[in-house]
Amino acid sequence: MASTQDSPSVRDNVIGQIAQEPRPAHQSIPNFRDILSQENRTQSSSSIFVVVDGKEIPKPAKVPKESIMEMETEVEGGDSIDEMRNEFAAVVQDTKTRRGYGLYATSDLLPDHLLLSEQPALSFWMPRDVNMANMRKEIEAQWCDLLIHEQEALREEFPKLRSVPSGRRALSLFQSIMLFNFALEYSYSSPDGDFANIYSLASRINHACRGCANAVRRMDWYEPHRILITLIKPVKAGQEILIHYNTMEGSKLACAVCGSMSDRPTRCQLLRNKLEEWRLRLGGRDARASVATSAEVVEEDDFNADVPGPRLSVLDRAKRLRNKTVLRWGHLFTREGCDWLHPWQSSPWQSPPRTPYPYSPSPEIVSSSIPILRVQPPTDEGSPVRRRRKNRFRGTRT
Ligand SMILES: C[S@@+](CC[C@H](N)C(=O)[O-])C[C@H]1O[C@@H](n2cnc3c(N)ncnc32)[C@H](O)[C@@H]1O
Structure with missing residues (x-):
């Protein structure tokens, strides 16, 4: 991988361009979304991230688009630092709650840390102009198109x-519906909405309200749509990584931390956040650590918004009310009755234990080897799955 340390980052360039352009008086300072959309329009470049000794170095890079495929082949096949980072940064574990599996941090990290940078393990092409039944058949056809060892690895x-x-x-109707539901549940829609991407680690992240989520997601505009999970709060080793889904699906789920059914945290959680912020401030730590400023979260999340806003059916509203009541009372109980607490919390009022930073990983973490799924064996011409799928749909896309 070519060293690009000295070159200015794409985003810096974009910011520079925006700053140089004369702006009409009524136009406000560009926000994060403007910068991202500018970046996405920069067709010939891509942002690359590199990690050294477990620490993220956002590697400013301006890479010609032609060389991206080459680099990714290298990353897919070799002992990539990127894969190492994902592997060591977070692990999938059973939450032992109704949430099922979740993603947990393996070390203590501060906000703004880029936790994951991951390529999809599988991406389904989702034709927009077909109805649900045809989309299900389309996904079934794409599944049947995979090689057996790819299907086995995913299973x-x-x-x-x-x-x-x-x-x-071909699959039976039941199997086809199971596959379709899986695709809807585990996938993140690509920014252009054409692909449903499923990731080994990022697709295991559970939902929390905006105030309680400790990470945000962003996805590369270009294929293969690498997902970037960045922390917005400090996390402790063993703490679950949570993002705000900001989708219709997410609006039906209770927050994994405070149980709130809306995208705002409960008052109790807000109070805890405030107390935590002051605790850190008094301790001379970075004050913005505790509470993600809503503005930041909104900016990043809105960029990824899949649907304009939740529109709940009567049944969903009834479920929401029931969950709200149950979860609110749950706060009165201890950890056993309150399964959405973080592992370090024995009660909702307890602050996280302090650990020195920078964190040096414990020997168990370094020596643990969690296999990373490589569904697409690297070849000189890129991934066979993607190539085959592209051929299949060539000429059919509008
Ligand atoms: C992307 S998957 C997350 C990984 C999943 N928990 C697993 O076991 O593999 C999304 C699904 O996780 C579950 N989930 C996520 N956040 C949740 C929450 N806060 N409360 C309950 N279930 C949740 C829901 O079933 C949702 O459809």
Whole structure:
């Protein structure tokens, strides 16, 4: 991978360009979304991140688009630092709650840390102009198009895929529906809305309200749509990583931390956030650590918004009311009755234990080797799955 340390970052360039352009008086200072959309329009470049000794160095890079495929082949196949970072930064574990599996940090990290930078393990092309039934058939066809060992690897990775057989030319209606539901549940829509991307680690992240989420997501505009998960709060080793889904699906889920059904935290959580902020301030730590400023979260999340806003059915509203009541009372109980607390909390009022920073990883973490799924074996011409799928749909896309 070419060293690009000295070159200015794409975003800096964009900011520079925006600053140089004469701006009409009525136009406000460009916000984060403007900068991102400018960046996305910079067709010939891509941002690359590199990690050295477990620390993220946002590597400013301006890479010609032609060389991106080459670099990614290198990353997919070799002992990439990027993969190492993902592997060591977070692990999938059973939350032992109704949330099922979740993603947990393996070390103590501060806000703004880029936790994951991951390529999709699988991406389904989602034609926009077809109805749900046809989309299900389309996804079924794409699944049947995969090689058996790719299907097997995915089935092993995601327990919810175990009812979907491998090596078949077609699926039964039940299997097809299971596959479709899996795709809807685990995928992040690409920024252009054309692909539903499923990631080994990022697709395991559970939902929290905006105030309680400790990370935000962003996705590369270009294929293969690498997802970037950045922390907005300090996390402790063993703490669950949570993002605000900001989708219709997310609006039906209770926040994993405070139980709020809206995108705002409960008052109790707000109070805890405030107390935590002051605790850190008094301790001379970075004050912005505790509470993500809503503005930041909104900026990043809105960029990823899949739907304009939640529109709940009567049944969903009734469920929401029921959950709200149950979860609110749950706060009165201890950890056993209150399964959304973080592992370090024995009660909702307890502050996280302090650990010195920078964190030096413990020997167990360094020596643990969590296999990373590589569904697409690297070849000289890129991934066979993607190539085959592209050929299949060539000429059919509008
Ligand atoms: C992207 S998956 C997350 C990983 C999933 N928990 C697993 O077991 O693999 C999204 C699904 O996780 C569950 N989930 C996520 N956040 C949740 C929450 N706060 N409360 C309850 N369930 C949640 C929901 O079933 C949702 O459809």
